[in-house]
Amino acid sequence: MFQEEWQPLNIGLLLHLHRLLWSETAYPGGQLKTDDNLVVDRSPDGSTTVRFVPVPAARTAEYLTDLIERYRAAHADARHHPVLLVGLFVLDLLAIHPFADGNGRVARALTNALLIDAGYEVCRWVSLEQLIADSADQYYAALLRSTDDWHDDRADPWPWLSYFVDVLASAYQVFARRAASDRSGGTKQDRVRTHVLRHAAPVFRLADIRTALPGISDQTIRLVLEELKGERKVSPEGTGRGAVWRRMPEL
The missing domain is CATH 1.10.10.10 (Winged helix-like DNA-binding domain superfamily/Winged helix DNA-binding domain)
Structure with a gap:
């Protein structure tokens, strides 16, 4: 879907994608956050608990530039498995939380594009978005565990990466079942x-x-x-x- 639009990966692409995702609404998409934001849990009684403090708005562009440069360098180096690199990119993007709203949707759209570019095209036929929605509790638990101490560069990425790989494996299992059913x-x-x-x-x-x-x-x-x-x-x-x-x- 984004194969021709997202090359090269840069901040301009993230803004363009964010703008596309909000194009049918009144929300002003296509711009980085201008105020600091928080990732919170909302209880049924209306109270909130801060789950994570993202990067300050004033440093968002700096962090995004660094993330994209590191991802592109690691991808070109080809020393690490591409699925792990995509998972790490998404983890850091969610931790930076560059938009006032729509961060998860942008991250999941980029996940599809990056996986397809790496040769994992199952997301053309199986919705990773739906698989994540179906495992929302595990998604948030893994994200919470892997963003702990993220600002101190001491975060453990493996809870998130394990979840990420499991979702991708589940997508291939769904695809295999559909193919078997069709035959x-x-x-x-x-x-x-x-x-x-x-x-x-x-x-x-x-x-x-x-x-x-x-x-x-x-x-x-x-x-x-x-x-x-x-x-x-x-x-x-x-x-x-x-x-x-x-x-x-x-x-």
């Missing part, structure tokens, strides 16, 4: 049944089936799940958004 033939109901019984996790959501089998309606998925429920091969648990299905052990 399986049969009706749409047959494909749902095969996926649920052979490929789905022991506990899964309807949304997981929808993601794994694009082009098959929720109505068809629900129909098959009800049939499998009647056959005592799956069992529903919970209701609403929290509802899941559990595959039953074979007798």
Whole structure:
């Protein structure tokens, strides 16, 4: 998507991407933050807890320039795995937090572009954004652990990198399941049944089936799940958004 636009990687590209992401809103995208910002947790009662203090606004351009130069040099040197370099770039970008709003969205869009450039093109077909949203608790926990002592240059990047690599691996697993499903033939109901019984996790959501089998309606998925429920091969648990299905052990 950004393959022609993001070369070379520079601050101008980040501003351009930020502007594109906000182009359909009234928000003035395409500019670095002018005031210092904080990364906070908001409780249901409205109170906030500071999770991280990003780089001051006055030094944002300086830090971004240094980050981009270090990434490009490390990428050209080719001594380290490109996935780790992309993960480290994203970690530092989120720690710098260069925009008043939209930092996560810019970081995830750049993640796609940098991974594609490094030859990891799975994000063309599988949404890393959705995988991150589905594992939001792990995302924030890993980010919190790896930004601790970041300003003192003593942060441990491995909690974040482990999470980052796991998300990418999950994307390839989703892609493999979709490819296997497409080769399986049969009706749409047959494909749902095969996926649920052979490929789905022991506990899964309807949304997981929808993601794994694009082009098959929720109505068809629900129909098959009800049939499998009647056959005592799956069992529903919970209701609403929290509802899941559990595959039953074979007798």
